[in-house]
Amino acid sequence: MKALFDSIKIYPKLIVTFLIVLTPLFLLSLVMNQYGSSNIKKEITQSMQSKVHFYNSNLENEFTRTIKLMREFAGYEDLDLLSNRTEIMSYYDQRVAIRNLQKELSVLKNSSNYILEASVHIPAINRTISDDNFGTIPIDEFEALNVVTNIFESPFIYWRDRLFISLPYPIKSNRVSPEFVVEIEISIDLLRNALLQFTDHTTGNTMLVNSEKGWKITGNDNGDIVNEIALIDGSNSDVQGPHSVTIDGQHYLVALEKSNVLGTTLIMYEREQSVLGPLRQYTIWFWMISGLTVIVIVVVSYSVYRLIHQPLKNLVRAFRKVEQGNLNVTFDYQGRDEFQYLYTQFNAMVQNLQQMIYEVYEQKFRVQHAELKQLQSQINPHFLYNSLFILYRLAKKNGDENQIRFTKYLSDYFQFITRNSNHEVTLAEEAQHAKNYVEIQMFRFAHHIEVKFEELPPSCAPIMVPRLILQPIVENAYKHGLEHKESGGKLRVSFELLENSVLIAVEDNGELVGEATIQSLQRRLNDNNVSQETTGLINVHRRLVFRFGPNYGITLSRGNSGGFKVTFRLPAETTTHLSERN
Template sequence: MVATFLMAILLIILLGIYMYNWSLNTVKNEIINSSTAQVSFYLESLEDEVERIKILQYDSLNDEYLAKLAIRHSIMNEYDTVESMRKLQQRLVTIHNSSSYIANVSVHILSIQKTISSTTSVSPIDMDKFEHLRVPEGEKGAQLVKYKDKLYLTTLHAGKAGISQMYLIEVEINTTALQEALGQFRTYADSGTFLIDLTHNVVIPGKGNNDAVLLEDLTENDLKLESGNIGYSKINGQNIYVVSVKSNYLNMLLLRYIPQNLIFVPVQSFYIWLWIFTGVGLMIIVLYFVYTYNLIHKPMRKLVGSFRQVESGNFNVHIPVNKKNEFGYLYKGFNSMVQNVSALIDQVYKQKILNQKAELKQLQSQISPHLLYNSLFLINTMARLGDENLIAFTKLLGDYFQFVTRNASDYLPLYQEVEHARTYTDIQLMRFPSRLTIHFEDCPDAVRDIQVPRLIIQPIIENAFKYAVEKTKDKGIVSISFRLDDRALRIIVEDNGAHLSDETLVSVHKLFYDNTNIETSGLINIHRRIRLIYGDENGLSLERSSMGGLKVTLRLNPKAGV
């Protein structure tokens, strides 16, 4: 037992040492990686900003007023010359104000021997500066130019007429703004940043740098200043980590240094407390594990296992109750819940089936032959006049009422329902031959044999006749079409009725979902029947037709039907 205890203590000590070293390296790597990411992001942002400034600079080469001053100055009057200078200076001021890294924007126009600046207006051209700011041939990247310890971005337009029309646009870099931006990396005391222009050996220190740390001190230990390099230096007995990132576009190197002692500060007190918490925590964990395993884990596993059996559909689960604690109360509640759920499922399922059948029969019973009276009067008139269409009309009427009064089955193939609707339209055509036009598509072969409820299409067409023919003086048009995709079959009935208001359309649509309304007829009747059989996502939808009347879309899912 003593040996086992000593081995356990030794393992804890080794684990503590490992965790301490791991924490130390993790903190160091996180700080260094974070520093590398920050300087990399800043350099990328600086590259983007310089590139944006150069784009504005190149775009200014084509400035209308700059071209006038450089090429047409000899034929311009004094007013045009002054106005062009003013307009050009306004553009330079706009470029100047677009970035905090710009100290000044100037245009040197050789033909008029003038320099127009965003800060000093118009002045005589400085030929020495003009010659020094011209970018050497073949230089790539940002093409930064150094003149009198300042950095510039320049671009030259030679002109088609030679040297006489040359002009140069310069952007002076604001080194003070760069120093302030570099100062944001001084998140630790005695840390700092240097931005080094490798082309011109210009060193820009960050604002707030430790004056005791110089660039020469950082590089005295043969530190390689390369992109992504993490080096190590020693200054006045103090260990310092140096992170360097290079921009090939700017040919600049961003150097950030952090004292080692700042990196290890967060983990100094951790070393002592690590051992204390390790020992105490291990003891608590062992005791807590034993206690919770017997008090909670085992009873909880039994309860979870019973719930999983219920999820799989087994409602005959029963948990024995042996203790009078919280789990004993839960076990009793679980057993009672399973019994009640089982009884309710059986009761609700049966009641729902009976209610659906009763409501379906009630809805179907409300459909009656609306044409009976008008058709009998029409037959009487045709018989008195000796109309030759009497036989055909009575045949259609007989087929119509035979279908309506047939109760052999509540469902029938879709093509029979469509033929019944077509019979109805033929009857209406004979009643109103001069006032009615019917466009009736054929039933798609893919769904002609699916089983559907009786009388779901003809009442929709009857509603269309009511508003397209009986309530309008113009010629009525009724269109019946079919649309089939992978998810649903849509039967669309449209008319050109002119008496449908937006208020009526909204009020009828609301009645579709008003379950408190017991009286149902027409479109509401069909909508409720379809939803009962095929589900709530099916049924009727109303909108205004492109012909001006009502467009009714009957949607049903053949896969969810009978």
């Protein structure tokens, strides 16, 4: 993912970076918008449910009070007289009783705004009495209303698009003719107007449904919508509280409440688009602002890209010219931003490169001049070991074995140290040079120094090492440990092959060396201060560390015979020449 991001150019990177930074804010805003919308929707549906509960309670209270007045009216003495004792009443008494009933019926009618007519049917006199009328009983209406109902659970009777509450007295059976029937006709128009006022929005409606008896009264007649909602919610006893329904692709919020007192269900519904329209508008604005934000990000990114890209483009072109060897590139930047610093440093870098190139050429010339001088100085060493070779031929001609050996060792020694074409030699060559040095010293110290120079393991012979690392240590042992020892001197050079390393030990039995001296010398070896005095040990140790790493080099210790012991640690496998590594 990181490699992919690094391969993208600056402009897309800027856009992606801005989007990464703003995405959490966008997501947070989206969550807050959704959370606010859901809360507002919840508040609206709860408000609808509260309205339904309030209006349903009002209807229950209104019609319960009406039913109580009907029951009180059924107990009037004049009604009992007209129903059961008209034969003993005079015409005048009957008229007085009828007028009294009409007054009571007028009071009953005016007790509620929903009552259209209040009347009583008396079969004994075959008359129907209302507040303003007195006539013969309509047979079909009387038969429709002479129904025993649970007046406190389902009081309404829907007949011929008219709504009634009837109270047959006494309540015995539908097969027994009652003494009278008290009738209240509910004004459907007034009830419809009231239901219409329950809903604030023109896209909504309120209806009173009795699913058992199959009638409904609606505020607005919206045709199929009313029928479907009434069918879905009015007949479904499991539906509780506010919910949503979908009809013909339109979503509606529906709130309902069943009345156990009236046996009806009050249903209120609103089209979601009308109720939640402002919320959807906010959502649309949110997405429009989000889209505008993306456009702004693209524009701002492009502006930043233009501000950065052109100076960078000029800088890249200048670097390419420098790569091609043109060091005459300079900038004259007039801006006061960070690129002024970059351009200034670029000009300084080009000048420094020119200066360094001049110095490198000069140094190379001086090195070549020094090499020429060195080649000239090698004339004398070559003349020396050529003369030694002539001496060797003369000694061999005379048959003096010691002279032969000595001149041979001396010739090989000077030939090795004057050969400087290679900085590294094999360990076998380095060991042989040290052994030649020991053989030369044997002519001088043959009677009082015993030398044990062990054979190099064959597997270690091809290991490449810096030149002149072993002979200086052997020379150091002669010079500081054994030179003043008149007898009993011992020198031992040993080789040990480990799993990943080769150990070379040079040990003598010279003067006793204390631990403090050894530790002091070891600290000097480990000191990286280049300004300190460089001895043979330090020089060899630094060359080994530089060549093989800090895990290799020289360690110092006291030998088994009390003298000085120098141990080399070299890698077990290294055949790469230093010049090849460089």
